[in-house]
Structures are given as structure tokens and as C-alpha cells.
Amino acid sequence: MAAVISAAGLARTFQTRHGPVEAVRGIDLTVREGEILGFLGPNGAGKTTTLRMLTTLLKPTGGAATVAGHDLAADPAAVRRACGYVAQSGGVDPQITVREELVTQGRMYRLPKAGAVRRTAELARDLGLTELLDRKTAALSGGQRRRLDIAMALTHRPKVLFLDEPTTGLDPGSRADLWDLVRRLRDEYGTTVFLTTHYLDEADALADRLVIVDKGVVAAEGTPSALKLAHGGSIDATLQDTFLAITGRGPAAADPAPVAV
């Protein structure tokens, strides 16, 4: 299938008071249309920075990329129309109602007023937010908040959806619901989903293919089973052992429940 994202040597160096920080040192990757790509790596590996570059929020200091056929540098407006992005922190105002946020978002994507209202109802139905439309976003649970964040990002029916650590901080039930939602988006709408995570079980269960980043470069890529076979010793190896073999580091003691790296 056609590549919907391709990046070559994508890099970003931040100038800070303590000198330059090479957050991303050169990422090469291709994502096929309709794929769920797991972008996996330890904290500080450069996952968020890569996502912010691919969504036009941050100018790369090196390399190039195209998203949905549009060059990042040459036509950022077209890239914005083609992709949706959910930051790790989400992006809704706690004092505003779910309805107002969704309608305003529709208007930001240039829907006419009536169209934005209609789209709000549709998204709410699709993501189970109908009962919550008149609540302030501060009154939502973690899982409901995440569904709202994703609804906001789906307003314009993007070809590519970027999710930055979408399940961090969610309880196990909400995580499972979110996995189902991501699969459904791909199956029903053909949306390509590019998600970062540091949960190995999530990557294993959800992603068609994994790209493992470490210190700003791609350390390995392939399907979960191919990676296990190549780096973990056998197809029955755990992804955790595989990851350890690739990055040379053990899992960090993060959240106790899911397996984290």
C-alpha cells in the first residue's frame, strides 16, 4: 500500500541555555495507509518532538517529511488539513463545556456553524459523549477526557491521526476501550494511526508495526513478532526482552500495572 507518511533524516535540535539539545537526531520512517504504527521508546527518546514536527507544530532543523502527500516544509497548511493530533496533555479548557469545545473546533476547521453543530452531534454519538455534551470538560473522567480529545482531533475526518501516549494515566478498563476505539477508527474509516507509547503490552496488542526509537534515532522496526524473532531470540520472546536487547536498557520502574519501558 501507498506510504502516507515518509520521513528522511528528520531532526530537531533545541537551543537551550545549557547548550544545544539534540532531541531528534535523524528519523527515517515510512507509514503505510491504514496502518496502526506504534512509535515506541523510553522517556526522552524524542517521540513527542517527532510528532510535533510531523504535525507542523515544530520546524525541523534537519531532514524532510511528507504527510498524506504534502511536504511538511512546503505546504504545512495541507498537512494540517490531513492530520489530527492529540497531545499527551490533551488540549481542552477545563472551564468550557464539551459541546462548546467541539463546535468551536469544527469552526476552526472552517465548517459553517450548522455544519459544526451537526458534526458535534455525530462525533458525540460515535465516541459515546452524547450524555456529556453539556458538562464542563473538568468534570469528565480520564477515559471520557481522552475520548473528547480524540473527537476533537477527528473533527475534519483526518487521514492520519497522531496520538501521543494516549493511554498514559488511564485505568485498565479505559485503556482497553481506547484500544478498541483505535482499531475501530482504522477498520471503519481507514484512518492511519501513528501512536507513541512506552507501554510494551499496548504496542504488542495494538500496533501492526513498531518503530523503536532511542536517543533520537530509529533503533529497530518491524512487526512485533518479527522484532521478537530478530532481537529477542524467538517468536515467543517477550517484547520486554526484545526491547531490552534493542536499547540495552531495562524497563524503568514507571506505572506498576502495565509493562512500561
Next chain:
Amino acid sequence: MLLHDTALVYGRYLRQSLRSRFALLFGVLTPLLYLLFFGPLLTGLPLGEQGSSWQVLVPGLLLQLGLFGALFAGFTVIMENAQGVVERMRVTPVSRLALLLGRVLRDATVFVFQAVLLVLSAVVMGLRAPLPGILIGFVFVALLTLSLASLSYAIAMKVRTPQEFGPLINAVSMPSMLLSGLMLPMSLAPGWLDVLSHFVPFRYLVDAVRDAYVGQYTSAHMLYGVLVAVGFTGLTVTVGTRVFRTAGA
């Protein structure tokens, strides 16, 4: 598109202001206290300016309102950055200029509303000034808040924490207020202070509004005031928009 986007952003933030009516009124408190407890001290003093002491003080208080209010506008952007709201908007096709203009036009609306309250109170206290002059004063408040709020948002996008933002803004606002002769006209100042104050842009604004309040609409002060206000607004809005376009580094 710019108009559509600006109206959209403006509407969102105006609704936000209307939700916190208390904050809307609270902003006039400081200048109102000056009006009540400081204004009467000036009525018998020789201020070296035309008109009554109220025609000298009220223009200063109007600009003080704008100066302090608008310079702190950036606090909301620091909060929104932490909530991810700014990036969520920047990832949509919405115009970058509109992201700034919608916000600063909301600020101008709020401060002109507060300025109206302040002038009405001043009239009760004894201010008498020509209506065109009073209206010109509101235009200057609007321009001042547009420019200072733009500057404030630009700084807030750069520093990102309230701990850095607060002291920085205080360091700018206090000297600006003192050096522009907001409370007492700089015509009372010794030579060196008068010269120094000409390096502070707000000096020209307050001189212009004081002229407007005594009906002198074509003076040199007015000309300089208009030039400085328009130039400063153009400059700060340009800088602010640049920051909204390239933020994140």
C-alpha cells in the same frame, strides 16, 4: 478567512471573560481606589497643566488600567500552554494572526469596558471634559491594550512558567508607570527625569489623552501620541503573530 477566524477566537475568549464577571469588575478596583483616595489630594495643587486636576489624573488612570491589565494578559496563555490548548489550536488550519488578534481584541473590549466604568465614576467625582476628548481617550486605551497584550502573549509563549513571567512583567510595568507620568504630569519633573521619560512610549500616549481631555485635538502631543500608539501596536502585533507561528522551540 482572517475575519472568520478572528471572530471565532474572539468569541471564545469573550465568553470566557463573561463567565468570570468578578474578574471583569476587579480590574477597575486599583484605578478606582486611586480616583477615590488620591484624586481629591490633587484638586488644590498647581499641576502646571491646563484644565482641572481630574482632567490630568483620569487620563493617567486610564492608561494605568491598560498598562497593568494588558501586560498581565499573558498569564492565561501560560495556563493554556500547560493544558495543551494553544497547540491544539495551532494544529488546525486557523490563521496564526487570528489566534493573536482574537485574544487581544477581547482584551481591548474588556479594558475599554473598564475604562468606561472608571470615567463614569470620575464624572461623579467631579471630572468635566469634552465628549470627543473622552472618546479619543477610549481609543488610546484600546490601542494600548492591543499592543501590550500582544507583547504579553509573546512573552508568555516564550517563558512558559508563571514564576518567570510574573517578575519579568513587574520589572517592565512599574518603571513604565512611574516614568510616563501617569499619576502626575512629567511637566513637574526636573529636567533629567523629563528627558528620561521621553524614552518610555506611554509618555506620549498620556500626553495625548490629557490634551484630548482639554479639547486640544490637533496639538503636537496628539500627533506624537497617535504615531507612537499606532507604531507600537503594529510592531507588537507583528512580533506576537510571529511567536504564535513558530512557537514551540
